[in-house]
Amino acid sequence: MELISSQRQRTDIPEKDWLDWKWQIQNRIKDEHELSDYIEISSDEREAISSCSQVFSFSATPYYLRLADKKDPNCPIRLQVLPRKEELSVRAWDREDPLAEESYMPVKGxxxxxxxxALWYLSHVCAVYCRFCTRKRKVSQSSGTPGLEDWQKALQYFREHPEIKEVILSGGDPLNLSDHKLDFLLGELKSIPHINQVRIHTRYPVTLPMRITSELCSVLKKHFPIYLVTHFNHPKELTPLVKERIGMLVKEGAVTVLNQSVLLKGVNNSVETLKDLFYGLTKIGIKPYYLHQCDEIFGSSHFRVPIEEGVELMKQIRGSVSGLSVPLYVVDLTGGGGKVPLPANYLEETKDSSYVFRNYKGDLYEIGF
Ligand code: SF4
Known part of the structure; x- marks a missing residue:
């Protein structure tokens, strides 16, 4: 508990409030004046906060901002959460809805x-608005959040479509809903005989780990099995509080926890950072699942890493990290084509009765049929 308290740093915030997820949400930092309590804002950041927030809101929990370096504008936490003027440059391939999610929407959400x-979009709200968000076309907007009537229509759709075996609760952040509402939705889904599994996609374990409470764990355990996919991008995000709350999810909630990261220039595009992240995740009970190529969402080209670089990074990772800690590097095809794995090519040559492989060190090995 000592380490967890020390993350609080500001002595004027009682620990009881700091560890209350609703307090964190209510006290999110949304402008440069509040932000200056946490970091020394650079002039570029100051300018970008006012110009870019018109396009996609800026907001961050006090908890998440406490992880940021006070002075360094290139800190990986700051890069993920603070607007940059590059967001205003839109490239030819950038899209509003790169995965064409709105085109495959039989009922709202x-x-x-x-x-x-089926992916079920439940909330416009997140604790932190990530600058590379694929759904920035609607996340953070105050109007149009799906309500009870939309939920009933969605549930009816699931009931009428026996081919649907899995429902993914997403958003925005589905853990922004109350425990009571989550209990209701999970109960309804689990009562549909053909639904085999339910997944929750949430970044709250990263940006608001205090959302994981004993009460939430009881709800999740009641609807066992639940698969929770979270979104850590950098080892700085793996704090003692995260470790504690992931432990609760696994032990009290009986939840299987997986992680998908996005490969982001300046944030995590190095072998050392990814290695620390993937080993750090498995150490606290989270299986690295996917490493995503950054989607072609408008205003995110400054985050994109060339695919050749991503493949090379993953080749180095595979050579030096336990297979348990290695996620699959994928690109989600623009236009709704689905995920495609991006494996490294190790097969150098096919001979009459053997194959020649080159390993991650560049050494050649020949094996027979
Ligand atoms: S938490 Fe997820 S949905 Fe919310 S802004 Fe970040 S990437 Fe987008």
């Missing part, structure tokens, strides 16, 4: 693209 899976 439900994207049904793959036959056996």
């Amino acid at each position: 439900v994207t049904h693209r793959y036959p056996d899976r």
Whole structure:
């Protein structure tokens, strides 16, 4: 508890408030005046906060901002959360809805693209608005949040489509809903005989770990099994509080926790950073699942890493990190084409009765049929 308290740093905030997720949400930092309590804002950041916030809101929990370096504008936490003027430059390939989610929406909030899976968009709200968000076309907007009537229509759709085996609760952040509402939604989903599994996609374990409470764990355990996919991008995000709350999810909530990261220039595009992240995740009970190529969302080109670089990074990772800690590097195809794995090519040559491989060190090995 000592370490967790020390993250609080500001002595004027009682620990009881700091560890209350609703207090963190109510006290999110939304402008440069509040921000200056946490970091020394650079002139570029100051300018970008006012110009870019018109396009995509700026907001961050006090908890998440406490992880940022006070002085360094290139700190990986700051890069993820603070607007940059580059966000205003839109490239030819940038899209409003790169994954074409709105085109595969039979009822409000439900994207049904793959036959056996449906994504259920439940909330516009997140604790932190990530500058590379794929859904910035609607996340953070105050109007149009799906309500009870939309939920009933979505549930009816799931009931009428026996080919749907999996529902993914997403958003915005679905853990922004109260425990009571989550209990209701999970109960309804689990009562549909053909639904095999339910996944929750949430960044709250990263940006608001205090959202994971014993009460939430009881709800999740009641609807066992639940798969929770979270979104850590940098080892700085793996704090003692995160470790404590992930432990609760796994032990009290009986939840299987996985992680998907996005490969982001300046944030995590180095072997050392990714290695620390992936090992750090498995150490606290989270399986690295996907490493995503950054989607072609408008205003995010400054984050994009060339795919060749990503493949090379993953080749180095695979050579030096336990397979348990290695995620699959994928690109989600613009236009709704689905995920495609981006494996390194190790097969150098095919001979009459053997294959020649080059390993991650560049050494050649030949094996027979
Ligand atoms: S938490 Fe997820 S949905 Fe919310 S802004 Fe970040 S990436 Fe987008």
